[in-house]
Amino acid sequence: MEMKQIHEKTTALLGWSLQAIEAIDKMNRPYVVVGPPEFKPFADKNGIQFVPWQFNVPIEHSMELYEQLKDFKTKVAVPIYEETVEWAGMLNSLLWENPRIFNKSLLLRDKSLMKRRAHLAGLRVGVFEEAFTKEDVAHFLKRMNEALLNMDEENYEPIHVKPFDKAGTVGHRMIKKREDIEEIDDSEFPLLMESHLEGQEFSCEAFIHNGKVHFLNITEYVKLGHSNFVPASPSLEQWRPQIREQIEKLVSAFEVENGILHPEFFITPDGTIYFGEVAARIPGGHIFEHIERVYGFSPYQGQILCCDPETTEEELNAFFPEEVVSAKGHSGNLMVYPKVKSISKLNIPDELKEHPYFLKHNMFIPTTAKVAERVGFGNHYGSIYFFGEDSTEMRSLLEEYEKHNFYL
């Protein structure tokens, strides 16, 4: 991507991501990466401007970072990870002398505040409460089921819990019985509890500049934490206008000026949309890779352009393609978790490798055979990538291979 404008001021990437670094490196604009100190030798070796920083210190230390970034003539900070969203908020507040940016960013870092804000703005949400102890969780589970007139403790309707400030599926647990509650670690409190929502789950990746949504991607989840594809199937895309409306409500409720929003929703067959949660960072689950594969632009670059208040409307119009119709096909992936305790063999069926939709996989037999215990949804061991024309075929592939045992 060649940028016509000559940029003199520096963009700071908060968080170490090679993909993001590679994307900005191709944009012909100065940048600095702020990341954990262990990356310094690598950054030095490769001539990457680098500020070593630990983001797990109190935000009050941000002045130190601000001073350092000023020396690099930084004009904007771009958050890469969940943990850096509030840092970007604070730094941009300082850089643009607008304290509200930081306060807004905090809304996105607290799942409970975020939900309230969305509720206030008129988005439809499930029933939710905050929990500070295990007792709170037990109480909520019981009361939810009472409300549903379900007295059968053995077959309670589930609830979900998520720590206030963790990204994606980290710490996300489904609770059905007392024992599930006992497994929650004390460090995960406080957390948000919410009712189980039925319906098709999906996420959106909205690229926003000057409060306007310039590009809206819809990612269809086949199974949360396991499989998804981009763009969504026609049956979900038919609700795009309604979905866009929800996104615009979010943008105004959270007063998002510049950057990306990555919310998750549920939609019922009659088109009722429930808000799940929202983040202002790069989505997981390989979604950016899918967007790049089908639309041909780098979403990382898109995010950087959107974060930069000085980007012009023309630049953005030239950068983003038309949604859905310009997609070259559907790009999807399956994240694979071992179903065994110890891995001795990979089992990748030839039919899979020979399927025209199969692109690649990145599974190897890990060096340590023992499989790490999963906490919440945990981390996947490998991914399989698909690309093809037909969303029905894509969905059935993802469903079929989700059942397969790739690790033996």
Next chain:
Amino acid sequence: MNTVIKERKTTTAPKRKATTRKKPIANKISPLEVKFESALDTLNQAKPFAKSLYQTDVYQLANELASTSEGMSVLFKYAHLFDQAGVFLDGDWEDPTKLQPPFVGGSLRLRGIYSILELLSEMRMLAIAKGTYQHESLSPEHASSFLNEVLALNLDLLFPEEQETELEEHLIRAQNLFTYLRQELSFESVAEQMVQEINRMTVQRPILTRRIIELIENSKLLINDEIDSKIVEELEKYSRATDTPTPLSEEAAGQREYRLKLEQASKEELISEAELFAESMYETGLVSPYHAILLRFLNRKYQEIIPSALLLSETGVTSFNENKELIHDIIQLSIYPETKQAIYGLSKMLNRGVLKLESLIPAIRQLFELPIHAEVKIALSNYVNGLNGISINGILVAGVVSVLGQPLGIGQGVNPICQSARAISLWAQYDIDKLFTLITSAIRDNNIEMAFEGELINSSLLLDGVATQNLQDLDPVSILLVPHLDKIYTEMMKRTLLRGEDGHKWVNREFYGEWIPSGFINVIDPLTLNVTNYSSFVKLFYATHHPDYNEGYKMLYPNPVGIFLTNVHGELLGLHAVSIQRIEKDQHGECRIYFYNPNNDGTQNWGQNIKASVSGFGELEGESSLPFHEFVSRMYAYHYNPYEQGDAYIVEETIVEKVETLARESWGKNYEWA
């Protein structure tokens, strides 16, 4: 046993045919190749910092390709591009000049990603060897010899045994690699490499020969028409030495039949058998199991032929004649086909003339019937598996005979026990009485007692020691003594911890023997851990040890010294214990240090072109040697006799500078220099 070789040959020939497919037509590009090419291209386009994002795709596709022999040639087609594209960037395989053939087999046998990287690395090496890729600092010749050595060390992958179960993917890939390499390289150079490897190992005359015999067994698979007759002869010489080096043994179908043939043989035939066995044994350092059968036979009926069967020297014959009864009993009790290697030890022991030591004869006799502690029985049980009637006492006697005959053939195997191995070697040379005291009490009581500064230390009361379990690849005497020695040494060092000086200064004299000179110097200051007074360290060593500077004092006893072990790139690997056996001028007038290295790998390359040699400069069996200054550059501690010392200030600064440069640019990088 020739029949066995033939049999194996015939079974491997069709197998080779099966895996040797004709080369695929180069212009037919498979979909997999298209994917590989594009993944490689994407990697190539990426900036260095982003390579790791794209390397995995290349590895994954290489993995697929390597599962077929056609795929291997596709990999080779692109191998010259690997470095430029960044396939190995930022990993252990990045710089091919830093790779070492002995590690290849291990990596290929790992599951997962490392075996794929290793395989790609061999393909790059092949591209260098074939000239399709010109590497700036690695020549095609070097690459070829690298691959030859890799093949020679991993012949089992080239000639796989028939497997009952299906092989795992990574092993199939490794076999495909070796089949491919074998097509591209000549068998002859692999065989040549093999001969070099066997020569190198046998010239040291180790007591344990398991690894050598494995190599010889493997090498049999290589012998075919393509190979130069000289190399075949060499390999066959070794193969015969461990099997049937004489006409009668060659004819016999097995050990029992050989024994029957001996009954019928004429005395002339027996003498000729005896001489041929002895000749083969002395030429290779390896002993045939039939040699043991002959010796046992002679022991009963023709004791007078035994000196020929052992190739005894004048000293040896005298020693034999004076101790006929003892030798008879030793052979009867301990020389079996399974302990065949002790025949070489017996021969060397007699030729050494150590039986002149009066106390030794009752000491050996005592071992014949010494009661054995239960723990010792367990520890030595590995040696008795399936033996025809040999007792544990017999095993121990055979072990003692080997140690007395080949004191420099004692090895530490793969165990971190250089101190203890060195101790046994030193005592077997200069303090046999002490060795026997230790052996006897270890066998009987499972305990060793040593005094440190007047206080007794009992090994059975100690817990610490690096090597009390999992000892592998050791001779019986080492298995017996090392756990005790290791604990005692550790305990003695512990007692010196707070003295502010290197404890070896006191411990070595108490542990090894009073004959170790009392002067001691260590180049590392124990308080600051800095290299301190390096030039005086060097000068003092010259003044006490170099014949041009030390007023002509000769070494009476070996000197146990500490060295920094460095790898082929001069990088520090760790501390190591060796002993200097003697210091003399070689045939070119260069002063060399001849030393015993308990790791039995005397030709290790220590970097900076410092390569210890084991032959060619008058080295005795089991000795390694280096030019004086090269050895000094790796030393960190030595003993010296303050009363036998020349003037340190006479030593030229240029010499010190030379040594210091070698030191600073190798192990010295890991230290502060005060």
